[in-house]
Amino acid sequence: MEAESDKFWLLGNPSWWNLIGENPPDFMNGELAPPHPWVSTTPRIGNFGWCRQRMRPLAWSLLRPLAWAPFFLATSSFPLAFPGNTINDQAVSIALFSLFLSLLFFPIFSSRNSQPTPVTTIRSLPIDWPFFIIASVLFPFHIVHDPRLGWLSYALFWVAYFRSISLVQKSMMAPSSRFLLPIDRQDWEGVLPHPWKVVSKQWSRRELANANFENGSISLSGTSRSGQDFLAISFIHKSGFILDPFHDNTSKEDGLTEFLASPIPIVGRQWPTNLIPVLEEE
Structure with missing residues (x-):
């Protein structure tokens, strides 16, 4: 073999x-x-x-999942924007959002670590960590303070996604x-x-x-x-x-x-x- x-x-x-x-x-x-x-x-x-x-070529393992990721980020907002159309709007939204995160993080991590590289830390991945952290910290506050904070957090996740795609492109120069x-x-x-x-x-x-x-x-x-x-x-x-x-x-x-x-x-x-x-x- x-x-x-x-x-x-x-x-x-x-x-x-x-x-x-x-x-x-x-x-x-x-x-x-x-x-x-x-x-x-x-x-x-x-x-x-x-x-x-x-x-x-990294395109084999990255292009398809990264292309599908925004679809699940977009659909994760539907159960909350149009409530009452699913058995459990919050659970469906969380499941779709989890798929978005999985399609973004796991392919990048596994593609990088499949190479003989000495750099293996999660922090070094081409992910816009600051925007993801800000969006994640902001999201829970929409429950106790203002629902509009949830949509602001959602918008920041979009920014984090597009900035991460830019970082991935630079890491594949x-x-x-x-x-x-x-x-x-x-x-x-x-x-x-x-x-x-x-x-x-x-x-x-x-x-x-x-x-x-x-x-x-x-x-x-x-x-x-x-x-x-x-x-x-x-x-x-x-x-x-x-x-x-x-x-x-x-x-x-x-x-x-x-x-x-x-x-x-x-x-x-x-x-x-x-x-x-x-x-x-x-």
Whole structure:
């Protein structure tokens, strides 16, 4: 099973982009090769060097639930605006509102945590927490003070939703990809030039070093596949989502292009043949 999935471990599964009868190209729109003097390669070439690994596009798990969420937020107001048409107006309204929250929070949380990211806190999710908190705190006061406060709270939930969608879009400013380099564990000596911050001098399958930027950080981590160890470099958005470090959109991050002009001083090993797809003539 793993041998079959190895075929598209780097290029990505063609079904993710609705490619029928063809394989993903080495470079898609916006994808860049690491600059000289980085030693890089592509899945079709192999040999030595850093190679891009594409991850499943976030649109698969986010677009549909986030598109349905406002429907349930809108319908949650109907039992209260037009009372007496359900068995229990308040219970129906709460159920519909709970569906709205579930379709907003859970897909974002599960999509982010399905990626190999070191940022896993709920607080870091691309959610407009201030507006959600204000709306949630304000809502109970409509019961004891003024019913109009309930509608004000409802309006703020709409604001929080749209602002959260904007934050999600910003956290997906580039595709989810990272660059991998095959190594032996002893190749990692835990020494990198400034401004890298070494997190672990011992090899491990977690974050080893990072460097901070305005909207996230460059992260260097350890990972393994089919008995082979790798260094993985990616741009981690402050929301925790993994973004391609060498992409037109991430290159707009202030200082990132200059930082990535110098390669990591580790040569690496040859790519294992089982991870280099044998592709038919296209």
